[in-house]
Amino acid sequence: MFILSELEDTVKILPNDFRKDDNTAITDVLNEKYANKVVQEVGLCICVHDILHASEGLILYGDGCSYKKVTFRLVVFRPFVGExxxxxxxxxxxxxxxxxxxxxxxxxxxxxxxxxxxxxxxxxxxxxxxxxxxxxxxxxxxxxxxxxxxxxxxxxxxTNHPTSSTPRRRxxxxxxxxxxxxxxxxxxxxxxxxxxxxxxxxxxxxxxxxx
The missing domain is CATH 2.40.50.140 (Nucleic acid-binding proteins)
Structure with a gap:
């Protein structure tokens, strides 16, 4: 019923969250983005399970936020057929x-x-x-x-282009x-x-x- 799915994403950490340790700050951002959301072909995301890897933070000029490329695992609700x-x-x-x-x-x-x-x-x-x-x-x-x-x-x-030729899952x-x-x-x-x-x-x- 519940599985672990590995994903990658770029996380934006606001300056107000710099006081948190990296894992906590990253987990909070990811949970806000994914918890109780459906990811196509993945399932219903419940919460972050763990952080597997995070890059060094990159701070953009004039922005002040830290951007990290993160590999992480989510607890996902996705029962298998026959369950x-x-x-x-x-x-x-x-x-x-x-x-x-x-x-x-x-x-x-x-x-x-x-x-x-x-x-x-x-x-x-x-x-x-x-x-x-x-x-x-x-x-x-x-x-x-x-x-x-x-x-x-x-x-x-x-979508603003309902007649777009962009391929979508049939x-x-x-x-x-x-x-x-x-x-x-x-x-x-x-x-x-x-x-x-x-x-x-x-x-x-x-x-x-x-x-």
Whole structure:
């Protein structure tokens, strides 16, 4: 679920931070830039793990700030495909079930990835699994176990040239569908999202399996 990713960046340290030791000053700048941000093809950055290397500071004329080229490692949330995670049901719609892990909400279980026999109850606004004549409701905030089926990165960087010929990562039809389904439950397409399934034994609400 969490991995270490190595990155490089140039860090700008303001004169007010010269009183800090180098590692602290660099870590503070990097955390401000990366924490809780999605880096394309890397994942959701949580925090700086350590600083591997930092160059000597370069102070530009008329600027007064110190610039250092830094190699560092970030703690990143990026589950692997096939990994089983536990979260809570955030919302339900005819499209499927949106799950939250508290710090990450862009998790969709599409309707086709629910247990066979599941139906959406428009009156209760929840999904119901009809299992051997018993109705099992997927209530909001219930703990749920699910398997990662696909991840999707979308470049959401604003651009002033929407018709530019600059190459950008092309989405597969499956990725675009997952993002459209998540967009139906939010105001914008997320930069990083997971499409998951519970269509296997042991997956779904923990209360269904007594764990």
């Amino acid at each position: 089983i995670l536990t979260g809570r049901v955030k919302s339900c719609s005819p499209v499927g079930v949106v799950v939250t892990m508290g710090f990450f909400d862009d998790i969709l279980i599409p309707a086709v990835a629910l247990q066979p026999g599941s139906k959406f109850d428009p009156a209760e606004q929840v999904w119901v699994w009809n299992y051997e004549g018993e109705k099992l409701f997927m209530d909001i905030e219930e703990p749920i176990r699910f398997k990662v089926y696909r991840e999707s990165f979308t470049d959401t960087t604003p 989405q597969s039809i499956a990725d675009a569908t997952a993002n459209n389904e998540l967009a139906a439950n939010s105001t914008k397409v997320p930069p990083y999202s997971l499409t998951c399934t519970i269509n296997e034994d042991g997956l779904g609400l923990l209360s269904w399996w007594g764990s």
